[in-house]
Amino acid sequence: MALGFYLLLAAFALSAYSTWAGASGIKLNKNSLVKNAQKAIYGQFFLVTISVVFLAYSLITRDFSLKYVAEYSDRQLPMIYTISALWAGQAGSLLFWAWLLTIFNALYVFINRNRQSKLYPYVFTIHSVVTLFFLMLVVYTSNPFEKLPHLLPDGYGLNPLLQNPEMIFHPPTLFLGFAGFTLPFAFALAALIKGNLSSEWLDQSRNWTLFAWISLTIGNLLGAQWAYVELGWGGYWAWDPVENASLLPWLTGTAFVHSLMVQKTRDMMRGWNVTLIITTFLLTILGTFITRSGIISSVHAFGRSNIGTLFLVFMGVILTVFLILIFWRWQKLQSKTKVESFLSREFSFLLNNFIFIVLMVAILWGTMYPAFTEIFIGKQIALGEIYFNKISVPIGIFLIFLLSVCPLFSWKQTKNNKLIKKAIIPVIGTTVFIIILLISGIRHFNSLLVLGFSFLTVSVIFAEIIQGAISRKNSHQEKILQSLRQVLKSNVRRYSGYLVHLGMVMIYVAIVGTTVYKQEKEITLPKGAQTTIGDYRIVYSKMGERHDANKDVLTAELVIYKGDKKLGVLIPERHLYKSGMGERQQTSEVALRSNLKEDLYVIFASYQDDESATFKILLNPMMIWMWIGGFVITVGVIIILVHSIRDKKTRSM
Amino acid sequence: MNKKLIIGGGIILLVVAYLFWSGMKESSVYFLTVDEFFAQQEEFTGKGARVNGEIVPGSINWDAHNLILTFQLTNGGKVLDVRHKGVAPDTFSEDVSVVVEGKYGDGIFHATQIMTKCPSKYEAKKE
Numbered sequence: 001m002a003l004g005f006y007l008l009l010a011a012f013a014l015s016a017y018s019t020w021a022g023a024s025g026i027k028l029n030k031n032s033l034v035k036n037a038q039k040a041i042y043g044q045f046f047l048v049t050i051s052v053v054f055l056a057y058s059l060i061t062r063d064f065s066l067k068y069v070a071e072y073s074d075r076q077l078p079m080i081y082t083i084s085a086l087w088a089g090q091a092g093s094l095l096f097w098a099w100l101l102t103i104f105n106a107l108y109v110f111i112n113r114n115r116q117s118k119l120y121p122y123v124f125t126i127h128s129v130v131t132l133f134f135l136m137l138v139v140y141t142s143n144p145f146e147k148l149p150h151l152l153p154d155g156y157g158l159n160p161l162l163q164n165p166e167m168i169f170h171p172p173t174l175f176l177g178f179a180g181f182t183l184p185f186a187f188a189l190a191a192l193i194k195g196n197l198s199s200e201w202l203d204q205s206r207n208w209t210l211f212a213w214i215s216l217t218i219g220n221l222l223g224a225q226w227a228y229v230e231l232g233w234g235g236y237w238a239w240d241p242v243e244n245a246s247l248l249p250w251l252t253g254t255a256f257v258h259s260l261m262v263q264k265t266r267d268m269m270r271g272w273n274v275t276l277i278i279t280t281f282l283l284t285i286l287g288t289f290i291t292r293s294g295i296i297s298s299v300h301a302f303g304r305s306n307i308g309t310l311f312l313v314f315m316g317v318i319l320t321v322f323l324i325l326i327f328w329r330w331q332k333l334q335s336k337t338k339v340e341s342f343l344s345r346e347f348s349f350l351l352n353n354f355i356f357i358v359l360m361v362a363i364l365w366g367t368m369y370p371a372f373t374e375i376f377i378g379k380q381i382a383l384g385e386i387y388f389n390k391i392s393v394p395i396g397i398f399l400i401f402l403l404s405v406c407p408l409f410s411w412k413q414t415k416n417n418k419l420i421k422k423a424i425i426p427v428i429g430t431t432v433f434i435i436i437l438l439i440s441g442i443r444h445f446n447s448l449l450v451l452g453f454s455f456l457t458v459s460v461i462f463a464e465i466i467q468g469a470i471s472r473k474n475s476h477q478e479k480i481l482q483s484l485r486q487v488l489k490s491n492v493r494r495y496s497g498y499l500v501h502l503g504m505v506m507i508y509v510a511i512v513g514t515t516v517y518k519q520e521k522e523i524t525l526p527k528g529a530q531t532t533i534g535d536y537r538i539v540y541s542k543m544g545e546r547h548d549a550n551k552d553v554l555t556a557e558l559v560i561y562k563g564d565k566k567l568g569v570l571i572p573e574r575h576l577y578k579s580g581m582g583e584r585q586q587t588s589e590v591a592l593r594s595n596l597k598e599d600l601y602v603i604f605a606s607y608q609d610d611e612s613a614t615f616k617i618l619l620n621p622m623m624i625w626m627w628i629g630g631f632v633i634t635v636g637v638i639i640i641l642v643h644s645i646r647d648k649k650t651r652s653m
Numbered sequence: 654m655n656k657k658l659i660i661g662g663g664i665i666l667l668v669v670a671y672l673f674w675s676g677m678k679e680s681s682v683y684f685l686t687v688d689e690f691f692a693q694q695e696e697f698t699g700k701g702a703r704v705n706g707e708i709v710p711g712s713i714n715w716d717a718h719n720l721i722l723t724f725q726l727t728n729g730g731k732v733l734d735v736r737h738k739g740v741a742p743d744t745f746s747e748d749v750s751v752v753v754e755g756k757y758g759d760g761i762f763h764a765t766q767i768m769t770k771c772p773s774k775y776e777a778k779k780e
Contacts, residue, residue: 161744232743342657354662358669365673370684380684382703383677384754390676391669522739524717588743605740606715614717616740 004054005145008095011047011102012135014040015128022125034121038109041124044131045106048099052086055095055144059085064152068092068144074155076550076578077163084168085158090292090307091144093171097288098134100179105131108183108208119201122190123183130182133314141307160551160577160587166226174219174246178284180212181249184256185281188274192325197332199264202273206260207644209277213253214637220246221630232588232603234520234618236626239388244367245287248360252280255356262346263335265411271326271333272353278322283360285315290367341413348406355399362391397449400508403501404457407464422467426459447512454505461498492643499636506629513598513622522605524614534619536600537561541569543611552576553589556604556613560593568593572604572615599623682754687728694757703754704733704762708747715741722767726753737764744769 018040025033055068059082064070072085072092087096105127112120138144161167184205191201223246224236237243256276262269289311326333339347366387370380408414408422433455437448465487473483488495523531530539539559546553554574560567570591577585593600603616682701690697690704706726713724722737735753745751745767753764 354665358665362669362673366676369677382682382684384680384682384701386680387676390679391672394668394672522720524720585744585748586746603740603743606717608717612717614720614740 007051015132045102074157091142126186170222177216249283251360503633510626519619
């Protein structure tokens, strides 16, 4: 499979060529060179695709002469996880990332080949530079086709914790998000270089941005789900550096999808928008740097490697170029308009952006803190969960407050009577809702705030839609349902955005439920004994075993009752993996009983010779709404994307 | 307008600065190996620390009825006795390297949290 490596080498050369040809084509105004650059970009895509296929083929055929195959798979590994091993290791994941970059650039070049955009050659040339960097990493530092000096009979196997359905989808979606932010970044740099800082670059990059954002959102949620079902501690987020690393670009990316609307509508925040998207891009690289360089010790076992230095240099170069460009284009970055009133939509967006940035800086600071203290005082000092919670809880509450009131404001200035008319019913409703919560015994202050603002968000959105439908019904003489449809159709983008907000509210509710109202117990039960949690009665009835191809499984059967009614059985498991050349590793497979109200979550922690077993049992209220919320957000974004692609088509016809 | 904005922004920044400061004060923990810990034992007694080491083979003891886990950590030199109330994490076994977070007192490290080293193999191997 040396061929795979040569293909990558050729792709690397082609990306150097497309960078050069694009740049000199633009400079010398030579169309032939620009055309050659485009061909070279197709070529990169083609070559890297074949080498990815080669690596997949080596994995599937269990070619243990390759170091990568031997390190991340073995003969017993099920086929689906054998394929997922493609992105399980450093070399493979970098190749995968580089592959996504070539796909994005080729797709961009192809879709826009007949459109007249002055930014076009700039964008794919800048994108080529990023592709060049990643292909350089693959070729020079982590070649996935590296041979072992001697042939192994079997591989070391894939880490059992990575043998989980979420792990098939979590890394690729995350990488899709990371790699996807390269195009918007290239657009921003192109706009700066070209000196065209009107909202043209935002119009052209918006769909790519949304795509990257939703991939990152899904990737993060799948990561949380993996931690929840696989790591067996009952939680989904621990402020680990690696988790933070993928949250950081999400925060700035989310700020960006809001602030770009301000520039489009009011031509403000020009400099802010380019800064935000470049920060987002740098944070995706920083995330990779944190996870690969070993600069921060975390739960994740990092070894130090020189690849970190390369990332650092790359980030430094981009930052320098960016600062020079900002300085150079300072005049053109000044917006002509200003915020006129505090009661305006642009001000609420401004505030939203400010808060997102504060949160990002706080998390970045907390994540990098051990590295700073190591440099300055020679000791690594970590900041624990308390630090992160202390900052993210009030900021999170402020964000959901903004989320709930933002739709009440109009652009420029909101008239007082209009604001009151829009707000009165939702505010009354929310007050009633909070009173009901108080009566039903909820006294936790922060929960009341979050649940109250959640209710306010939902009621503001529904009040707006219903009021719109009623006034349309009166003026158009139609049935209310028809008016409702027309109202929703009249501004798909806005109402899909609200759908995304509803999804966020669901996630908020899940966070409150699982953090404030979680119940947890650890207990050792003899066979036949029972315990209770919440309304549930749990009887440990028997232990069993099973032998799979790649693991031995020990099971514990728990019968679940509510009162005297039997609800079903939960069977948590302990897995003892057999691996070709690796060590035997134990993991536990949690058992879950999930409904709209709560998750009953059982971990089979240990067992004794007398068949008594220790369980960790959790009751996580509202947990499922996190995943439903994620689904709703995805639907909202897909509607926006489909709508705007269709819109573009009809406009260009 | 600008004046109000500056005052408002200033207040928010002050609040955030306070949150930063108090959060950092309450949650700072030192990262140490077992040997480093013993070298500065007095300094760290009663203070939050995260100690990293290998489990001494045969030292794991699990009292299922009282849910108490005890084991020993080492980097090859001195040995640290660790006690933890509650079950061990999933991948806890003699072969793995662990990080314990907690406080030292009465000759025992009382771990509030036990973390085993990461599932991802992304990191490059030490050559």
